[in-house]
Amino acid sequence: DFLYALQEIVPAFGASTDDLERCRLNGMVDCGERHKHIYQRAMLLVEQVKVSKGSPLVTCLLEGPSGSGKTAMAATIGIDSDFPYVKIISAETMIGLSESSKCAQIVKVFEDAYKSQLSIIILDDIERLLEYVAIGPRFSNLISQTLLVLLKRLPPKGKNMLVIGTTSEVGFLESLGICDAFSVTYHVPTLDQADAKKVLQGLNVFAEDDIDLAAEALHDMPLKKLYMLVEMAAQGSTGGSAEAIYSGKEKISLNHFYDILGDIVSIRH
Amino acid sequence: DFLYALQEIVPAFGASTDDLERCRLNGMVDCGERHKHIYQRAMLLVEQVKVSKGSPLVTCLLEGPSGSGKTAMAATIGIDSDFPYVKIISAETMIGLSESSKCAQIVKVFEDAYKSQLSIIILDDIERLLEYVAIGPRFSNLISQTLLVLLKRLPPKGKNMLVIGTTSEVGFLESLGICDAFSVTYHVPTLDQADAKKVLQGLNVFAEDDIDLAAEALHDMPLKKLYMLVEMAAQGSTGGSAEAIYSGKEKISLNHFYDILGDIVSIRH
Amino acid sequence: DFLYALQEIVPAFGASTDDLERCRLNGMVDCGERHKHIYQRAMLLVEQVKVSKGSPLVTCLLEGPSGSGKTAMAATIGIDSDFPYVKIISAETMIGLSESSKCAQIVKVFEDAYKSQLSIIILDDIERLLEYVAIGPRFSNLISQTLLVLLKRLPPKGKNMLVIGTTSEVGFLESLGICDAFSVTYHVPTLDQADAKKVLQGLNVFAEDDIDLAAEALHDMPLKKLYMLVEMAAQGSTGGSAEAIYSGKEKISLNHFYDILGDIVSIRH
Amino acid sequence: DFLYALQEIVPAFGASTDDLERCRLNGMVDCGERHKHIYQRAMLLVEQVKVSKGSPLVTCLLEGPSGSGKTAMAATIGIDSDFPYVKIISAETMIGLSESSKCAQIVKVFEDAYKSQLSIIILDDIERLLEYVAIGPRFSNLISQTLLVLLKRLPPKGKNMLVIGTTSEVGFLESLGICDAFSVTYHVPTLDQADAKKVLQGLNVFAEDDIDLAAEALHDMPLKKLYMLVEMAAQGSTGGSAEAIYSGKEKISLNHFYDILGDIVSIRH
Amino acid sequence: DFLYALQEIVPAFGASTDDLERCRLNGMVDCGERHKHIYQRAMLLVEQVKVSKGSPLVTCLLEGPSGSGKTAMAATIGIDSDFPYVKIISAETMIGLSESSKCAQIVKVFEDAYKSQLSIIILDDIERLLEYVAIGPRFSNLISQTLLVLLKRLPPKGKNMLVIGTTSEVGFLESLGICDAFSVTYHVPTLDQADAKKVLQGLNVFAEDDIDLAAEALHDMPLKKLYMLVEMAAQGSTGGSAEAIYSGKEKISLNHFYDILGDIVSIRH
Amino acid sequence: DFLYALQEIVPAFGASTDDLERCRLNGMVDCGERHKHIYQRAMLLVEQVKVSKGSPLVTCLLEGPSGSGKTAMAATIGIDSDFPYVKIISAETMIGLSESSKCAQIVKVFEDAYKSQLSIIILDDIERLLEYVAIGPRFSNLISQTLLVLLKRLPPKGKNMLVIGTTSEVGFLESLGICDAFSVTYHVPTLDQADAKKVLQGLNVFAEDDIDLAAEALHDMPLKKLYMLVEMAAQGSTGGSAEAIYSGKEKISLNHFYDILGDIVSIRH
Ligand SMILES: Nc1ncnc2c1ncn2[C@@H]1O[C@H](COP(=O)(O)OP(=O)(O)OP(=O)(O)O)[C@@H](O)[C@H]1O
Ligand SMILES: Nc1ncnc2c1ncn2[C@@H]1O[C@H](COP(=O)(O)OP(=O)(O)OP(=O)(O)O)[C@@H](O)[C@H]1O
Ligand SMILES: Nc1ncnc2c1ncn2[C@@H]1O[C@H](COP(=O)(O)OP(=O)(O)OP(=O)(O)O)[C@@H](O)[C@H]1O
Ligand SMILES: Nc1ncnc2c1ncn2[C@@H]1O[C@H](COP(=O)(O)OP(=O)(O)OP(=O)(O)O)[C@@H](O)[C@H]1O
Ligand SMILES: Nc1ncnc2c1ncn2[C@@H]1O[C@H](COP(=O)(O)OP(=O)(O)OP(=O)(O)O)[C@@H](O)[C@H]1O
Ligand SMILES: Nc1ncnc2c1ncn2[C@@H]1O[C@H](COP(=O)(O)OP(=O)(O)OP(=O)(O)O)[C@@H](O)[C@H]1O
Ligand SMILES: [Mg+2]
Ligand SMILES: [Mg+2]
Ligand SMILES: [Mg+2]
Ligand SMILES: [Mg+2]
Ligand SMILES: [Mg+2]
Ligand SMILES: [Mg+2]
Known part of the structure; x- marks a missing residue:
C-alpha cells in the first residue's frame, strides 16, 4: 500500500540514500488519490524492469507545477525499488559547470548504471539540467541532445534500467521532443x-x-x-x-x- | 520473400553485425504490406548497386513517425545485402562529441567504405546526427553541410555504395535540402x-x-x-x-x- | 518598533557591516506605512529562520522602482538580524568580471554562508547581477541558472539561511522564473x-x-x-x-x- | 559545333582533366537547344578572354535546378578551352574544413591561376561552398565576402581569366549580391x-x-x-x-x- | 557670466587640458539662451559636488543632435571647474580595442579619479563607447553593464565626483536604462x-x-x-x-x- | 577643365599611383554633366583641405549603383590632388583577414597619413570593407565602429586630411550612421x-x-x-x-x- 510504502523507507545502499532522503524534507504523507495512483503505477514499472527481457530500458516522466511533489515522489520510488543502483542527477551538484562538463557527468552516471543489473536514474528538474529560461527561449542544446540519445540508447545485454524524469516545464520539453522520448508521462497535480x-x-x-x-x-x-x-x-x-x-x-x-x-x-x- | 528474408538473418561479417542485430530487439515480424513493399524495393537498390556501372552511388531515405520500424528495416537490409562493408552511423556512439569530431567520424566511415567494392552506410536518425531541436530550430550546420556533400560525392572508380538514411523529422530534412539529396524516399507508416x-x-x-x-x-x-x-x-x-x-x-x-x-x-x- | 530599530543600528560583526552601512547613505527615516510593514514582515522571516527545523532556506524578494529604498531596507534587515553571517552580493564589486567569475564569486558567498549556523545573503539589484538590458533582452543565462539553483538548494543539515533579493525589474525576473523561486515577494513603493x-x-x-x-x-x-x-x-x-x-x-x-x-x-x- | 565539341574531349593538361572528366559521368549528349546555346555563348567568352585587352576578368554564372547539367557543362567548357590552367573548386574536396581554411584554399587557386596567362576557374555549387542552408538562412559570410572580392579583383597585368560559377540556389545568390558580381548569367533548364x-x-x-x-x-x-x-x-x-x-x-x-x-x-x- | 567664462579658459592641470581644448576647435561663442542655461546649471552641479556631504556622486547627461556642441560644452565645464582631476573618456583613444580592454580603461579612469578629492569624468559620445549601431541594434553589453554600475557606485568616503555624459542617441540610452542612471539630463539643441x-x-x-x-x-x-x-x-x-x-x-x-x-x-x- | 584634368594624369609619388591607375582600366572619358560636376566639387574640397585652418578633416562620400564610376572618380581626384600622401583602402588587399586585422590595417593607413601635412585616403567600397551582406543583414561592427571614429577623429595639429568614401549600398551606410559621419555626399549616376x-x-x-x-x-x-x-x-x-x-x-x-x-x-x- 502507498502510505505503508511511504513510511517504511529503508536505505537501498550507503551514502546515496542520504541524497534521496534529503529530497523529502517534509516526509511523505497521504495527499490524495492522484499522488497515490502515480506511485503505484511507477512501482509497476519498477517491477517490469526487474523481470523484462524485451525492454531493457523503461522511461517515465513526472510533470507538474513547481512544488507539487515530483522530486519527493521520484526519490521515494528510487528508495522503495531496492535496486542496487539508484542515482539522482540534479543541477544542484553541477552549478557553474560548462555545458560539456555537465554532459560528461550525466553520461558518467549512465555508464556507471550500465554496470549494474538493475538501476534507476532520476533526472531531476530536467529544464534546469537543460539551463532553460523562457526568454528566447534559451537552453543547452548539447545537453538536450545528450538526453535525447540517452533516453533511447539501450543498456548492454542483460542490464535493465528505469529512468525517471521530473519537470515543471512540460510544454518546453514537449517542443524539444523530450516528452516523446519517454515511454510514459504522469501529471503530478497541486492539491485540491x-x-x-x-x-x-x-x-x-x-x-x-x-x-x-x-x-x-x-x-x-x-x-x-x-x-x-x-x-x-x-x-x-x-x-x-x-x-x-x-x-x-x-x-x-x-x-x-x-x-x-x-x-x-x-x-x- | 520478405518474411523469409526476415527470418534467415545471417551475419555478413564479424562484430558489426552485432550492432545491426541490436537494432531489432523485438525481431522482425510481418506487419503489413507497406513495410514489405519498402523492404523489397530497397533490396532492388542493393542489387542495382551490385551491378551498376553508371551510378556508383545510390541513396535512399526511410522516413516515418518515431518507432515505426525504420532503423530495424535499415539494419535488416544491411544484413541481408551480404555486402562486405555495412556500417551504421548513429548518434549513440557520438554522445558529447563536438560537431567537428562527429563530422570527422562520419567522414571516416565513408572513407573506409570507399575502400570496399560494395558498401552500405546507414545514417540512423539523421535529425539526431544533426543535433536538431525544433525550438529555433537549432542544428549543426557543419554536419548538415558534410552530409549534403557526402550524399553527392562519388566513391572512387570501381567502388559502389548504397546509403540508407532514417528520420522521423522529414519536414526538417526537406527544408535543409537533405531530402532532395537522396535518390529516393520511402514513408514507413504506423500500424493500421x-x-x-x-x-x-x-x-x-x-x-x-x-x-x-x-x-x-x-x-x-x-x-x-x-x-x-x-x-x-x-x-x-x-x-x-x-x-x-x-x-x-x-x-x-x-x-x-x-x-x-x-x-x-x-x-x- | 520599526523606527527604533532603524536608529539602533549595531554592527553584527567587523568589516562587513561597513558595506551594509554604506547602503543607507541618507540614514533611515520614517517614510510611511508600507515601508514599515515590509520591514516588520521581513523581521518575522529572520525569526523564522532562527527557529525553523522544516525550512532551512527562506527567500524573500524586495521589488520596486529605482531608488524606492530596497537596498537600504535589505541592509537594515541584515544589520538588525544580528546573524553571525550577513553578506551583500552586488555588481559593484564584480565590474568587468566574466560571467563565470561572477558565478564563482556568488557561489563562494553561499558556500561560506553554509558554514554558519545562521546567515543572510543579500542579492542586490538582481537584474544587474544578471547583466540585464531590455534591448534583446540580453542577460547572462549562466548567472540566471546559478541563482535559480541556489535559491532552491538547501543548506547542509543544521544550517539555516535567509536570502533577500532586490530588483527594479520585477517583470524581467518574472519571465525568467526567478520570482517564483522566492518564497515571498514584497513591493517597495515610491512616496505618496x-x-x-x-x-x-x-x-x-x-x-x-x-x-x-x-x-x-x-x-x-x-x-x-x-x-x-x-x-x-x-x-x-x-x-x-x-x-x-x-x-x-x-x-x-x-x-x-x-x-x-x-x-x-x-x-x- | 556543340555536339562535335562534346565528343572530342581532349585533355588540356595532366591530372586535373581527370577531375573534370569525373564531372560528366554519363558523358555529354545532345539534350536540346538551350543547353547547346549556353555552351556556344560560353565558348565565345573563352575566346574573348583569349584576345581581350580591356577586360582581364570575365565571369559567368550557370544557374538551374539540381541535376540539370550545370557542372558537366562547366567542366566541358573548361576542357574544350585548351587553356593552360583549368581548375574546379568544389565543396567535395573541403569537407569538414573550417571557414577560413576553405577561404585560404579558394584564394590559393586564384593566386595560382594569376600566374597563368590564360586560366579558367570553376566555382562549383556556390551555395555549397558558402555552406548555405535555407533555415535561417545560414551561410559563411567569410566565404561570401571572399567570393565577392575575388569576382571583382583584376588579375595582374597581362593575365586573363574566366570564372564560371554554378548554382541551384540562384535566389539566395541574388540576395547576397553574388549574381550581380557576375558579368553574365545563364539559366540551365530541366528537360522538356x-x-x-x-x-x-x-x-x-x-x-x-x-x-x-x-x-x-x-x-x-x-x-x-x-x-x-x-x-x-x-x-x-x-x-x-x-x-x-x-x-x-x-x-x-x-x-x-x-x-x-x-x-x-x-x-x- | 557664461561668455566671460567661455573666454577665460585656464588650464586646471598639465597635459590633460590640451585634450579638452582640442574638443572646441572653433572656440566658444555665444550661440543662444539654451546653451547658456545648460552651462550655468552644470556649473551649479560643479559647486554642489564641491560642497556636498550627502551626495558624493552627481551625474549629468548632455544629449542632442550630432554637432550641436555637447562635447565642447562638457570640455568647457571640465576646464572651468578648476577640479584637480578632469578626464575625458572617448572612443577615439580606444579604436580597435576589445570590449574588455575598453572596460578596463574606463574603470581605470574611475579608479584614478576616486583618489582625487574632487573629480570630473566626461563620458563622451556614450553610444560610441558602447559600439552602438542601429541595425540589430548591436552594442557592447559588457560596457553597458560597466557604465550602469559605475554611474551608481559611490566614490570612497570623502571623495566627490561629477560625471558628465554626452550622446546623440538618447533614445537608445533610454532603452538601455542608462538615461535613468543619470541624476539629470539636458537637451542641447540645434541653432534656431x-x-x-x-x-x-x-x-x-x-x-x-x-x-x-x-x-x-x-x-x-x-x-x-x-x-x-x-x-x-x-x-x-x-x-x-x-x-x-x-x-x-x-x-x-x-x-x-x-x-x-x-x-x-x-x-x- | 574636367576633361583636361582627366588626361594629364601625373603620378603624385612612386608605387602607389600604380594602384590608383589600375582603378581606371578603361581610362577616363567625358560621360556627362553630373560626373563632371562631382569632380569639380571634389577638387574644391582638395583645395579647402590645402588651405584650411579650422577644419583639419574633410570627408566626402561618393555613392551610386555598381559600376557607375565611383572608384575611378575617387582615384582620379587622388591623383590630381598632387598631395604627398594618397592611399586607397580596399577589401581586395585584405581577403580572408580577420576583422581585427582589417581594423589594424585601416588604422595603420590613417596613422601614416597623420604624418603627412596633406593626405587623401580613399575608403573604397565601404560595404565590402564592412563585410556587408543584405541577408540578416550581417556586417562587421568592429570595422563599422572603427570607421565611425576615424571619420570624426581630428589629425594632429597642423596636418590636414581629405577622406573619400565610395559605396553602392548607401541605404545600408545610412542606417549605420556612416553617411551622417561624412561632411558631404554625392550621388554618381548611371548613364542616360x-x-x-x-x-x-x-x-x-x-x-x-x-x-x-x-x-x-x-x-x-x-x-x-x-x-x-x-x-x-x-x-x-x-x-x-x-x-x-x-x-x-x-x-x-x-x-x-x-x-x-x-x-x-x-x-x-
Ligand atoms: N505524498 C507526498 N508526495 C510528495 N511530496 C510529499 C508528500 N508528502 C509530503 N511531501 C513533501 O512535499 C514536498 C514536495 O516537494 P518536492 O521538492 O518534491 O516538489 P517538486 O514538485 O519536486 O518541486 P519543484 O518543482 O520545485 O522541483 C517535500 O518536502 C516532501 O517531503
Ligand atoms: N517488420 C518489422 N519492421 C521493423 N521493425 C520490426 C518489424 N517487426 C518487428 N519489429 C520491431 O519493431 C521495432 C521497431 O523499432 P525501430 O527502432 O526500428 O523503430 P524506428 O522507426 O527506428 O524508431 P525511432 O523513430 O525511435 O528511431 C524493433 O524493435 C523491431 O525489432
Ligand atoms: N525608511 C527608509 N527605507 C529605505 N531607505 C531610506 C529610508 N529612509 C531613508 N532612506 C534612504 O533612502 C535611500 C534609498 O536608496 P536605496 O539605494 O536603498 O534605493 P534602491 O531602491 O535600492 O535604489 P536602486 O533601485 O537604485 O537600487 C538611501 O540613501 C537611504 O539611506
Ligand atoms: N549535354 C549535357 N549537358 C550536361 N550534362 C549532360 C549532358 N549530357 C549528358 N549529361 C550528363 O548529365 C549529368 C548532369 O549532371 P550534373 O552533375 O552536371 O548536374 P548539375 O546541374 O551540376 O547537378 P547539381 O545541381 O546536383 O550539381 C552528368 O552525369 C552528365 O554526364
Ligand atoms: N557655445 C558653444 N557651445 C558649444 N560649442 C561651441 C560653442 N561655440 C562654438 N562652438 C564650437 O562648435 C563646435 C561644437 O562641436 P562639438 O564637437 O562640441 O559637437 P557635438 O555635439 O559634440 O558633436 P557630435 O554629436 O558629433 O559629438 C566646436 O567646434 C566648438 O568649438
Ligand atoms: N569619367 C569617368 N568616370 C568614371 N569612370 C570612367 C570615366 N570614364 C571612363 N571610366 C571607366 O569606367 C569604369 C568605372 O568603373 P569603376 O570601377 O570606377 O566603377 P564603380 O562605380 O567603382 O563600380 P563598383 O560599384 O563595382 O565598385 C572604369 O573602368 C573607368 O576607367
Ligand atoms: Mg523538484
Ligand atoms: Mg530509429
Ligand atoms: Mg538598490
Ligand atoms: Mg553540379
Ligand atoms: Mg561630441
Ligand atoms: Mg568601385
Missing part, C-alpha cells in the same frame, strides 16, 4: 481542497473549526508552498509563537494565516 | 488496425476474443510503442503476472490494457 | 504625498508654509531621487547657499525648487 | 518532353513504341535524375534484368517504369 | 534662426545685407555643421577665395552659399 | 541616353547610323557594364571578329549587340 485538508489535519496546527476554512482559502496550492506557508504563519503576527504552535499548545490564528497567504499569493496578480 | 492485429496475434498474449478489441483501440500506433505497451500491460494491475502471460498461462486483462493505453496516450492531448 | 511630506519635514530645509506645496509637486517620487533633488535645490539659483540652508539659516526658494524639479522630471516625457 | 525523348532514344532501353509514353510521363525532369530513374527501372520488378536491358536483349517494362517514377516523384507532394 | 545669425555675425564672412538671408536658409542646423558649411562656401565656386574672405577683403557669394548648402542637405531626403 | 551615346562615339565600334539605336537600347546602364557589353558584342556571333572591330575594319552588328544585351539584362527580371 480535500487533499489540502488531509495535509493540514496531519500537521495539527489549526483549531478543529478552522481547518475547513484554511483549506478552502488555498486554491490549488502545491504541497511545498503549503508547508512554507504554514511555517510562516506559525511565527504569529509579532513573532515567537512557533514553538508553542508546533508543540500543540497554541493554534495558528486564522486571520494571520489569511494575511500571510495574501503576501504570498497576491503579488503574482 | 489490420497490421496491429497481425502483430498482436504473433505475440499471443490476449484471449482470442479480445484481440480485435485490443487492435481497434490502437489507432495508428507505431510498432515500437506497441511492444512497450504490451509489456507494461503484461505486469497486471497489481504486478507479478508477466511470467504467467508470456508463458501463455494467463492472458492480459482487456480493462487493464485500456488503462495502460490511456496512461500512454492521453497525456499528449 | 503624505510620505513625502514626512521626509521633507525631517530634512527641515523648507519654510513651514512651503512644505505642503513642495510635497504636492512630487508625484510618486522615489526616496533616493528626492534626496538628490533637495540637495540640488539647496545650492540656490546662483550657487553658494547650501551651507546656509543645511545649517537652518536660510530656506530653499520654492520657485527654484520647481525649476530644478522640472529639469529632473520633464526630460523623460 | 522533346529533350527527354532525345535522351531516351540515345539510351536505347525502351521499345520503340514506349519511348513517347515514357518521355511524356517525365514532366520537366532534370538530366541527372533521368539517368538514375532509368537505371533503377532497368533492374526490373524482381531484380536481375539490368544486364539484359543494357545489352539490348530486353526492354524496360513501361509499367515498372511508371512504378519507379512514382516512388521518386510522389513523395515530394 | 536667431542663434545662427549671432554665429554668422561673429564670423564676419557675409555682406551685412546677406546675413539674414543666410541665417534663414539654415533650418535648425547644428553648430559644427555650420562651421564646415561656411568654410566650404568660403573657397568660392572656382576655388582660391578663402584667404580673401577670412581676411575680410571679400565676402561669400550668397548664391554659391546656397549651392553648397544644397549639396550638404539635399542628399539626405 | 545622351551620356551613353557620347561614350559609344568615343569607342567607335558602331556604324554611324547604329549609334543612336544602340544608345537607346541601354536604359540607365552603368559605365563599367557598358564596357563589358561592348567587348562581348565585339567577338561577333561566331567569334573571331574582335580584332577587326577594334582596328576599325568592321563594325558591331546591331542584332548581335541586342542579343548579348538580352543575355546580360533579361536574367535579372
